[in-house]
Amino acid sequence: MDWQHDGSTRHRWVAEVLEQLLAEPHEGPAHPPESFCKVIDHLMNPADALNEGLDRPNALRQLNDALMREGFEAFYGEDKHCYLRHVGTNTVSVLAKNPHRPLSAAEMQRRSALAAFLDTCSEDELIEQVLLPMFRQLGFHRITAAGHRDKALEYGKDIWMRYTLPTQHFLYFGIQVKRGKLDAMGKSRAGSANIAEIHQQALMMLAHEIFDPETNRRMLVDHAFIVAGGEITKAARNWLANVLDASKRSQIIFMDRDDILNQFVVTSLPLPERAMPAAPTPPLSTVQPPF
Incomplete structure (x- = not known):
């Protein structure tokens, strides 16, 4: 099946993949699975901006329209990576960090x-x-x-x-x-x-x-x-x-x-x-x- 030319099939495939990612183990309701956070960060890479600035306000607004219904908010950190914040607890979902690595x-x-x-x-x-x-x-x-x-x-x-x-x-x-x-x-x-x-x-x-x-x-x-x-x-x-x-x-x-x-x-x-x-x-x- 050439799903690349079938919009509805492609959307179903994306939805299924996201459901699989969200079903992975995670710390609790305030922390989405790490794989899901990686996907969000990858898709919101500033280098992929099209017809907008590097802070990607249009893409960020569309993403937050969906996330806010689930109690989350996406934002760019000072390192230009996209993170998710749980609105209720203000907890930021970040990938495992090594405090001993060289700093930017x-x-x-x-x-x-x-x-x-x-x-x-x-x-x-x-x-x-x-x-x-x-x-x-x-x-x-x-x-x-x-x-x-x-x-x-x-x-x-x-x-x-x-x-x-x-x-x-x-x-x-x-x-x-x-x-x-x-x-x-x-x-x-x-x-x-x-x-x-x-x-x-x-x-x-x-x-x-x-x-x-x-x-x-x-x-x-x-x-x-x-x-x-x-x-x-x-x-x-x-x-x-x-x-x-x-x-x-x-x-x-x-x-x-x-x-x-x-x-x-x-x-x-x-x-x-x-x-x-x-x-x-x-x-x-x-x-x-x-x-």
Whole structure:
């Protein structure tokens, strides 16, 4: 059958292929299958634009007319790839990203802008505007930040969250966040925190239960993230490893400034508002008078 000359047959064939792609395994209703996302990105390649600009507004509008009925929206990222966003949760469906790969020029600019933001942000801004969106995008669920109001009941955790394994079992994570550098000095310097303080908070985090309202159960934290907006020195890591017993040592995960920057950039998340580059000021010759 020469389906290339039969429009209805071709449409049925395309529909069947799309149904097969959408039937593939995926993480949940907010994440379409990876193969479907690859097809969308390939079909929306800016190089294939015809009678429109590289941002393909006409093609994007037609695509979104169909996607919006299913609760999704297509958009172009700064890397010129087309992504899908779940409207209800604002979750972006991206292909598996390697934070250790070489970054593009655009990604390096985003990394520099985010690094400048980390230099001046508060601990709450680091949590709410960087870490929470990043962990959601990485597939964690039930992400709950303690906030300053609940510090008395926090038990060493700034954030707790849950990760669902492919077997549908849950792992629980607690996160202790420090805005600046973590070192092993006997006394904390300005802008840095002593790892001995983190040690006590990590032990408290691992020893106290958290309540998961979705399962209506109290659970112990399986792993503790130690997250710093600055460097976590080698001396600090070694000190903590030496004072923890073998079982506790395996439960500690470090994430420092470089890890945050690389993970955030490769997942194509929007930068915090204060990290966005300022719009250039138009030359005086182009400014129109208000009358």
